[in-house]
Amino acid sequence: MPTEREYIGIANRFYSIAGFPRVVGAVDCTHIKINSPGGSNSELFRNRKGYFSLNVQVVCDSNLVIRNIIARWPGSVHDSTIFNDSPLCAQFERGDFGAMVLVGDSGYPCRPYLLTPLLNPRTHAEEAYNNAQIKTRNPIERLFGILKRRFPCLQVGMGLKLKNVPPVIVACAVLHNIALSQNDAVLEEDTDNITEESVDQPISIQSNQNFIVRTTLINTHFSF
Known part of the structure; x- marks a missing residue:
């Protein structure tokens, strides 16, 4: 993840997308197809789409650089479970990233450090917030398309033993970052045939305390 010295630059680049402040990363999960691992736990790897997969969590910045990746969870596991169990969640809970x-x-559940869209926006400010939030998290969707275009094994699936799949996924992430650093880009239009479809249901059970930052942001930054 970015260092404290990098916060302002990253937040400014995210802000330039749609005026959404203090963003240090966009987070989402994507499914990587695998063969059935067999055994009594094999059905844990079958996702809601009906195929076997690993559910991989990724955080990227606005330049599509991968900042954090977790590639070990079965396809049936919900995105929010992966985040809640991650070291990244613990870091945000401790305040390691300040106000970012x-x-x-x-x-994902709305939290003071993880801002999600409103399911039923009712005011102009809420609609403005949702529009900005969706545009600001767009880099993660673009990243998944580019990553799977760059490394087709992430799109069509891997016939490797289960224990060998996570290292390959992480290696692809590292190579992607190296390619970006060398200006070896994949053209955006080449990713049009690769789409990301959410397989998780919206999170609706949340405490009022988790909404405070989002509500304050809507009332102060998007109310005009």
Whole structure:
């Protein structure tokens, strides 16, 4: 993840997308197809789409650089479970990233450090917030398309033993970052045939305390 010295630059680049402040990363999960691992736990790897997969959590910045990746959870596991169990969640809970926040889709719970869209916006300010939030988290969707275009094994699946799949996924992430550093980009239009579809239901059970930062942001920054 970014160092404290990098916060302002990253937040400014995210802000330039749609005026959403203090964002240090966009988070989402994507499914990587695998063969059935067999055994009594094999069905844990079958996702809601009906195929076997690993559910991989990724955080990227606005330049599509991968800042954090977790590639070990079965396809049936909910995105929010992966985040809640991650070291990244513990870091945000401790306040390691100060006032910086992540943006995610409605598959995640809204928290002071993880801002999600409103399911039923009712005011102009809420609609403005939702529009900005969706545009600001767009880099993670673009990243998944580019990553799977760059490394087709992430799109079509891997016939490797289960224990060998996570290292390959992480290696692809590292190579992607190296390619970006060398200006070896994949053209955006080449990713049009690769789409990301959420397989998780929206999170709706949340405490009022988790909404405070989002509500304050809506009332102060998007109310005009």
